[in-house]
Amino acid sequence: MQRAFTRWIFGALGFVVLCGAIAFFTLPLKGQIPILAYHFVVPREQVGPTSLDVSQESFEHQMRFLQTFRFRPISLRELYEIKRGAKQPKGREIVITFDDGNRSYVEFALPILSRYGFPSANFLIWDNITQELHGSMDLEMVRRIAHDPLVTFGSHTLSHPVLSKVDPEQARQEIVQSRARFEQLLDKKIDFFAYPEGAFDDAAIKFVQEAGYLLAFTTSWKHLAGKNRETLYTLTRTKVTSSDNLLSFWMRVSGISSYVKRLRYAYGFWS
Numbered sequence: 001m002q003r004a005f006t007r008w009i010f011g012a013l014g015f016v017v018l019c020g021a022i023a024f025f026t027l028p029l030k031g032q033i034p035i036l037a038y039h040f041v042v043p044r045e046q047v048g049p050t051s052l053d054v055s056q057e058s059f060e061h062q063m064r065f066l067q068t069f070r071f072r073p074i075s076l077r078e079l080y081e082i083k084r085g086a087k088q089p090k091g092r093e094i095v096i097t098f099d100d101g102n103r104s105y106v107e108f109a110l111p112i113l114s115r116y117g118f119p120s121a122n123f124l125i126w127d128n129i130t131q132e133l134h135g136s137m138d139l140e141m142v143r144r145i146a147h148d149p150l151v152t153f154g155s156h157t158l159s160h161p162v163l164s165k166v167d168p169e170q171a172r173q174e175i176v177q178s179r180a181r182f183e184q185l186l187d188k189k190i191d192f193f194a195y196p197e198g199a200f201d202d203a204a205i206k207f208v209q210e211a212g213y214l215l216a217f218t219t220s221w222k223h224l225a226g227k228n229r230e231t232l233y234t235l236t237r238t239k240v241t242s243s244d245n246l247l248s249f250w251m252r253v254s255g256i257s258s259y260v261k262r263l264r265y266a267y268g269f270w271s
């Protein structure tokens with residue numbers, strides 16, 4: 001009896017390890033492209049109480065993990081080509097994005113990303129850049145890296161309002177005007193947009209299309225409000241936080257955590 005029980009336990013453990021190993025080397029499935037959302041990467045001693053601060057050390061480990069296990073970080077342009085069917089995915093693609101245009105991106109994240117040769121995108125807020133608010137990059141920094149081939153800038157509006165809560169005319173200004181102003185400032189096309197706080201409504205999507213953005217990003221599946229489908233203007237991302245370790249990071253880059261969120265919000269499981 002005792003031996004049968006032990007054999008059962010080892011069998012079950014072996015099965016779990018085998019499933020884990022298969023998942024580890026096969027996920028994300030080809031064509032499923034997890035999109036990571038970071039905010040701030042800072043030295044360990046500067047990590048504050050916000051879950052949005054990721055230490056430089058953790059970020060370095062995460063990038064090394066991607067390189068070691070042959071993930072392929074791609075630019076937003078390449079993501080767009082794949083999404084519209086003009087390019088075939090090769091497998092293990094991943095996208096690295098940052099919100100809010102904080103100067104820590106230039107000081108602490110970019111040196112690491114450049115070392116690995118990984119492309120990334122940062123969604124800028126017009127008022128923060130031009131008025132140097134909230135530790136944002138200043139105009140000089142933005143101009144200096146705007147033509148770095150590994151950097152894509154997108155718009156994150158003029159003043160970072162929750163678009164679903166402001167009146168439609170303001171929402172239009174925030175979405176349409178920010179694109180025009182950034183394009184003029186940087187002498188470069190701004191083709192990508194991220195909704196502040198991930199919040200959008202049908203009017204915001206309409207303005208995003210009217211402005212001519214190619215892709216727009218929300219945060220998690222929660223914002224799709226029960227719609228079990230992303231569109232080019234409502235792409236979900238997975239937020240990397242200060243409490244992530246390499247196991248939870250793997251859950252994000254394998255697509256597992258998005259899948260769980262999707263089940264939770266689209267079908268009402270665990271809510």
Ligand SMILES: [Zn+2]
Pocket residue numbers: 099100156160196197
């Ligand atoms: Zn933001």
